[in-house]
Amino acid sequence: MASVRECRVELLLGCRVVDVDGVVVGRLEEIVAELDDDEYVVREFHVGVFAAFERLGGGMLGRGLLRLVGGKRLYTGYVVPWKVMDLSDPERPRVTVPKRELRELGETQRSAGTMPRGQPSLRAAGGHRQSANENTVS
Amino acid sequence: MKRLLDLTLGIVTSIGGFLEAGSIITAVQGGAQFGYQLLWAVAVGTLGLMLLVEQSGRLAAVSGRTVGDALRERFGINFFVIPLVIGLLVSFLVLASEIGGVALALQMATGIGFQWWAMPVAFAGWFLLWKGTFGVVEKGSSLLGLVTIAFIVAALKLHPDWGRVGAGLIPTLPAHDGPRYWYIAVSILGASISPYLYMFYSSGAVEDGWGVSDLPTNRATAVLGMSFGGVLSAAVLIVAALVFLPRGIQVDRYEQSALLLTPVLGHPGFVLFLASLGIACFGATVEITLSMAYLLAQGLGWDWSENAKPRDNTRFSLAYTVAILLAGAVMAAGVDPLRLTSFSMMLTAASLPVTVIPMLVLMNDEALVGEHRNRWFGNVALGALSVLATAVLLSAVPLQIIGGG
Amino acid sequence: MEFRVVHDLLDKPVLDDERRNIGRVDGVVLELRRGAAPRVAAFEIGGRVWARRLGPRMARWVEWMGKRWPAVANGVTRIAMRDVRHVGITVSVKCDGRRLPTLAWEQWLRRRVIGRIPGA
Numbered sequence: 001m002a003s004v005r006e007c008r009v010e011l012l013l014g015c016r017v018v019d020v021d022g023v024v025v026g027r028l029e030e031i032v033a034e035l036d037d038d039e040y041v042v043r044e045f046h047v048g049v050f051a052a053f054e055r056l057g058g059g060m061l062g063r064g065l066l067r068l069v070g071g072k073r074l075y076t077g078y079v080v081p082w083k084v085m086d087l088s089d090p091e092r093p094r095v096t097v098p099k100r101e102l103r104e105l106g107e108t109q110r111s112a113g114t115m116p117r118g119q120p121s122l123r124a125a126g127g128h129r130q131s132a133n134e135n136t137v138s
Numbered sequence: 139m140k141r142l143l144d145l146t147l148g149i150v151t152s153i154g155g156f157l158e159a160g161s162i163i164t165a166v167q168g169g170a171q172f173g174y175q176l177l178w179a180v181a182v183g184t185l186g187l188m189l190l191v192e193q194s195g196r197l198a199a200v201s202g203r204t205v206g207d208a209l210r211e212r213f214g215i216n217f218f219v220i221p222l223v224i225g226l227l228v229s230f231l232v233l234a235s236e237i238g239g240v241a242l243a244l245q246m247a248t249g250i251g252f253q254w255w256a257m258p259v260a261f262a263g264w265f266l267l268w269k270g271t272f273g274v275v276e277k278g279s280s281l282l283g284l285v286t287i288a289f290i291v292a293a294l295k296l297h298p299d300w301g302r303v304g305a306g307l308i309p310t311l312p313a314h315d316g317p318r319y320w321y322i323a324v325s326i327l328g329a330s331i332s333p334y335l336y337m338f339y340s341s342g343a344v345e346d347g348w349g350v351s352d353l354p355t356n357r358a359t360a361v362l363g364m365s366f367g368g369v370l371s372a373a374v375l376i377v378a379a380l381v382f383l384p385r386g387i388q389v390d391r392y393e394q395s396a397l398l399l400t401p402v403l404g405h406p407g408f409v410l411f412l413a414s415l416g417i418a419c420f421g422a423t424v425e426i427t428l429s430m431a432y433l434l435a436q437g438l439g440w441d442w443s444e445n446a447k448p449r450d451n452t453r454f455s456l457a458y459t460v461a462i463l464l465a466g467a468v469m470a471a472g473v474d475p476l477r478l479t480s481f482s483m484m485l486t487a488a489s490l491p492v493t494v495i496p497m498l499v500l501m502n503d504e505a506l507v508g509e510h511r512n513r514w515f516g517n518v519a520l521g522a523l524s525v526l527a528t529a530v531l532l533s534a535v536p537l538q539i540i541g542g543g
Numbered sequence: 544m545e546f547r548v549v550h551d552l553l554d555k556p557v558l559d560d561e562r563r564n565i566g567r568v569d570g571v572v573l574e575l576r577r578g579a580a581p582r583v584a585a586f587e588i589g590g591r592v593w594a595r596r597l598g599p600r601m602a603r604w605v606e607w608m609g610k611r612w613p614a615v616a617n618g619v620t621r622i623a624m625r626d627v628r629h630v631g632i633t634v635s636v637k638c639d640g641r642r643l644p645t646l647a648w649e650q651w652l653r654r655r656v657i658g659r660i661p662g663a
Binding site for chain 3: 201202203207210211214215216219268269438439440441447448449451452453455456505
Binding site: 005029036 | 544545546547548549550553569570571572573574575576580581582583584592593595596624625
């Protein structure tokens with residue numbers, strides 16, 4: 001019987017992730033989920049390295065700027081498959097393998113959304129407005 | 139033909155809000171103390187605003203997201219609270235000073251103290267928001283705002299030495315009063331590049347249902363509309379330079395500025411000044427209030443629409459009601475309107491990095507703007523603006539202490 | 544089909560069955576399962592939820608508010624992922640927003656405050 005525990009993504013975001021040896025891998029920045037038999041199941045976590053822009057709330061802005069300015073050279077990250085991510089302590093996520101065994105974030109994974117963008121003239125989400133061309137997930 | 143009409147309307151509407159208490163006072167003070175020397179600040183401010191307006195309009199038209207939406211969605215709540223809190227605080231002070239501007243115009247017209255006018259003005263603004271639609275607010279304040287053309291007329295009638303006016307467009311170091319010069323320069327920047335303006339503009343673009351096909355209109359409105367506003371500010375500065383500087387009048391009370399047009403246009407000049415001040419500030423009052431409510435509602439996910447009835451977006455309506463009435467109360471309490479205007483312009487300038495720098499990321503985000511993202515020119519210009527904004531932020535405290543009036 | 548929880552779901556606007564705006568995705572709940580991949584179970588809308596993200600002090604203050612004024616501070620809406628229709632520029636759900644706590648304030652204000660002022 002699987003035991004069930006909950007963990008909040010928004011509080012995980014930006015948490016420092018260490019590997020099995022205690023070496024810092026980076027900070028958690030993304031979770032990729034996929035549809036598996038009617039459920040959304042986590043496939044991997046993306047852990048990024050952005051020492052200068054930590055939890056200050058500038059994390060995402062900082063990353064955006066870094067990417068804009070430096071691209072691959074300034075900014076790197078790692079892919080952590082769900083199997084090797086230990087979230088038993090949600091405030092201290094740990095990778096169960098050494099950092100060197102992790103795959104680096106590739107260019108395609110770092111670029112814009114996996115969903116094709118919807119119709120350009122989308123109205124704001126107001127009650128009386130219509131949203132055009134949503135992308136179907138289910 | 140309809141396009142032309144739309145375009146004209148777009149340009150006219152964009153004028154509303156450009157000239158307001160801050161830009162009038164800073165231009166008057168700039169001209170009175172330094173002649174044409176600070177025209178470059180007006181030019182830089184106008185160009186900066188033009189850039190931000192075009193980009194925020196493009197963002198809204200292409201993605202359907204306003205700047206407020208995009209700031210929350212792209213950067214998360216942790217970052218968003220920073221521009222939210224700073225934006226609301228600074229806007230609130232500017233709002234109070236705009237209400238002060240209207241109240242003072244009424245004081246000079248009627249003799250009844252501005253403190254008594256503050257709440258009635260706030261209520262009038264609230265009523266317009268309550269019953270009016272976005273179109274009414276925008277077009278009304280702009281069409282009425284055309285009275286400010288009096289400044290251009292006055293400037294022309296004074297026959298300035300256009301060569302020397304042109305020279306003022308080149309930044310020069312002041313011969314005297316350095317700190318004061320830079321203080322006013324920065325305040326002019328803050329008055330021109332008000333974040334509320336381009337955030338309001340992006341909300342308007344969404345309210346009006348702009349799409350990709352509106353991009354040319356957006357560009358024309360940004361360039362022509364903001365240019366016109368810049369010309370108006372420049373005209374105020376020029377007239378002040380010709381009227382106040384020779385007489386050695388340093389404007390530190392609103393009543394002094396009211397005499398701006400009288401040498402040229404006689405008594406009607408006085409009336410026109412009051413009308414311009416009152417109308418321009420009233421338009422700004424309504425727009426800033428809306429812009430504050432937009433930012434809050436969009437960021438937190440409430441329904442927001444000036445076009446809808448208040449009962450259909452109650453949290454949004456409550457937000458703007460509280461904002462405008464509270465700001466009115468500040469003025470009713472007797473805060474010095476001119477000092478508040480100056481101070482809030484400096485504060486606006488100092489708060490620019492927080493909204494300008496994120497635009498660099500937003501306007502290059504493929505997921506948001508796709509193929510309409512910034513070309514190299516837009517990025518270079520925005521980058522330069524970001525650097526300027528940061529420099530202003532770093533110099534704000536020293537300037538306020540040394541140069542503040 | 545895959546999506547990125549932070550980029551595509553978190554902080555996005557949520558629309559109900561009738562395309563009514565019901566708020567933003569303020570938090571996402573992961574269900575951790577022993578021996579199986581974590582599941583994106585649900586997302587949440589509510590002031591408490593996003594306020595917690597602003598730091599531990601804010602989180603404690605929000606908890607205190609929740610205990611002190613439960614009626615005011617506890618309107619958290621949880622929507623299970625199975626009720627989600629699309630995840631895209633906005634998140635679309637198969638519920639009636641009017642029944643959800645997230646719109647409680649909006650409705651209360653309409654009844655008691657805004658709705659009472661003429662011209663609303």
